[in-house]
Every structure is written in C-alpha cells, then in structure tokens.
Amino acid sequence: MINEIYDRTKDSDVLVYPGTRIAVKEEFLGGSGTYAGERFIFSAVTGNVVIDLEKHEISVLPKAKTATIPKNGDIFVGGVVNVSRQMVTIAIHYINNKEVNPTYTLVTHVSQVSREYLDSADEVIFHGDIVRGKIIDAKTIPLQGSLVGSQLGVILSNCSSCGARLKKIGRNKLKCTDCSKIERRKTTIDYGNGHLAFKL
Numbered sequence: 001m002i003n004e005i006y007d008r009t010k011d012s013d014v015l016v017y018p019g020t021r022i023a024v025k026e027e028f029l030g031g032s033g034t035y036a037g038e039r040f041i042f043s044a045v046t047g048n049v050v051i052d053l054e055k056h057e058i059s060v061l062p063k064a065k066t067a068t069i070p071k072n073g074d075i076f077v078g079g080v081v082n083v084s085r086q087m088v089t090i091a092i093h094y095i096n097n098k099e100v101n102p103t104y105t106l107v108t109h110v111s112q113v114s115r116e117y118l119d120s121a122d123e124v125i126f127h128g129d130i131v132r133g134k135i136i137d138a139k140t141i142p143l144q145g146s147l148v149g150s151q152l153g154v155i156l157s158n159c160s161s162c163g164a165r166l167k168k169i170g171r172n173k174l175k176c177t178d179c180s181k182i183e184r185r186k187t188t189i190d191y192g193n194g195h196l197a198f199k200l
C-alpha cells in the first residue's frame with residue numbers, strides 16, 4: 001500500500017491506507033490520522049480523507065471497525081454445523097445482512113425449528129444446510145435462535161447422498177438436481193433464490 005497516491009478527484013468514500021500519500025506538504029497541514037514525510041503527508045490509518053479548506057488541513061477519519069453485537073430479533077444467516085435430535089447448531093455468517101467475522105455460534109432447539117411437531121430436528125435440517133433464522137436470546141452463549149415462520153428456515157441445501165443442489169418441488173419437499181433423491185427440509189418460501197435478505 002505504501003506507494004499508493006490518494007486522488008482527491010475521486011469519490012471521498014474511497015479508503016486510504018497507512019502509507020497512502022494524501023497531499024504535498026506545501027498544500028496542507030497534516031491533521032489527525034496523518035504523518036508527514038519530507039515532502040508529503042501520508043495517512044497513518046485506514047479511513048476516509050477529510051479536507052478542511054479554511055484551516056488548510058488534511059486529516060484521515062479512521063474507519064471504525066464496527067463489531068456486530070447480536071440483539072434479540074436480529075435476522076441471521078448461517079451454516080448448520082451440527083444436528084442432533086434436540087438441537088441444531090449454526091455458525092452465523094450474517095446478521096441483518098451484514099457479514100460478521102468471527103462467526104457466532106447459535107443453537108436452535110427442536111421446538112423452535114418448525115410450527116409442526118418434530119420428533120427430531122434432523123428430520124428437516126441437515127448438516128451443511130444454509131439457514132435464515134431469528135435470534136431469540138442474545139444474552140446466552142451460544143446464542144439461541146428460531147427457524148419458525150415462513151421466511152425462516154433452510155434457504156439452500158445439498159443432497160445428502162450425492163451433494164448436488166436440491167431444488168424445491170413442494171412445501172418442505174426438495175429434489176436432487178442430479179440423483180433425483182427426494183428430501184425433506186423446513187424451507188423458507190424463497191428457498192433457492194440466493195437471497196440473504198429478509199423483509200419484515
């Protein structure tokens with residue numbers, strides 16, 4: 001990054017990085033988030049350039065690394081990492097459509113998988129399924145969630161025998177696009193369209 005030069009004619013949303021040359025010293029005073037070399041002013045942080053024309057000052061506003069803190073009612077998308085009779089364990093990758101890193105672990109009790117009674121969660125959820133759900137208790141570790149509701153449940157799934165994509169052919173009924181195996185999942189109404197988003 002060290003040799004990058006900031007182009008002020010570009011969009012101000014463009015990020016600069018530590019070491020980006022942002023101005024010539026004769027033009028501006030270096031403000032916060034900057035350091036000066038012999039001839040140039042450089043960014044000391046990753047962020048957006050802010051120019052104060054009155055003070056002839058150039059500074060860089062650091063891009064805040066906003067951690068997503070899960071709250072009750074948030075919608076998540078994640079991958080199923082384990083399914084037992086009683087519990088589905090999910091690694092959350094998105095909360096309210098924003099990528100989270102590192103992931104959070106969430107569990108869904110069998111009673112929160114579907115409105116229908118299930119003997120076992122693995123009747124309708126498989127390891128590797130991508131699910132959309134709602135956080136119902138953000139105060140516990142792991143988090144607790146629900147997949148109940150037409151927009152919640154499995155949004156993408158692969159065949160348990162051959163691994164090919166499963167296509168929805170009926171409510172909660174899926175068919176393998178390769179080996180034609182029929183499988184059951186608790187799907188969302190928009191299963192398979194690739195939407196991570198959710199509209200309340």
Ligand SMILES: [Zn+2]
Binds near residue numbers: 163164177180
């Ligand atoms: Zn198959």
